[in-house]
Amino acid sequence: MSKEPDLYRFLLYDAHLTAHYKKPVKTVVLYVRDVLEAPDRLDAGGIQYGVENVYLKARDAEAVLEQLEEPIHLGFWEPEDRFDLAFVPHMRHPGMTDQEVLQRTLNLALATSDDNERNLMTGILLGLSGKAMSDEDVNRLKEVLKMADPVIEREAAESKAREIALLMKGMDIDEVVEVTNLAREQVEELRKQVH
DSSP: OOOTHHHHHHHHHHHHHHHHHOSOOOOEEEEOTTOOOOOOEEEOSSOEEEOEEEEGGGSBHHHHHHHHHHHHHTTOOOTTHHHHHHHGGGSBOTTSOHHHHHHHHHHHHHHOSOHHHHHHHHHHHHHHHGGGSOHHHHHHHHHHHHHHHHHSOHHHHHHHHHHHHHHTTTSOHHHHHHHHOOOHHHHHHHHHHHO
């Protein structure tokens, strides 16, 4: 089971967001590793709070990859596919090594026909799975992001870099600076905003 204090923390975040934006908030908690069960409800007396738990190890990576491969190779890409492709390396994959799953995932991300989507998925994969990748794969993805800068207008590139920096929050700050071409101060400021 998970720690219940996390639900209290999520409740506080959601209450703050709801009060600030005057909109309903739905929290989805993604569990990696071997977590297959965690509380999704909190009874805080007058407040009843719930989240939606998603257990990535309950999903089959090979089935998800097979479902995505043909449409991506045919040039079809839906923004809804982002979630599946981003988290495939964290799903169960009996019969496949971690490296095999990562390679298939990277190849699919790089085969995406839309430049913006390919760049976004590259940043997402670096942020979520970069520590599990070989140096060669990390450098391959960094090159994709570096090549994207001249193609995208400056404002769009900076916005994309900010998105990528936020997704790479667990990585070393120098690597984030190198990949995004943002100033170190900008990355540090983005990290403060997230916390």
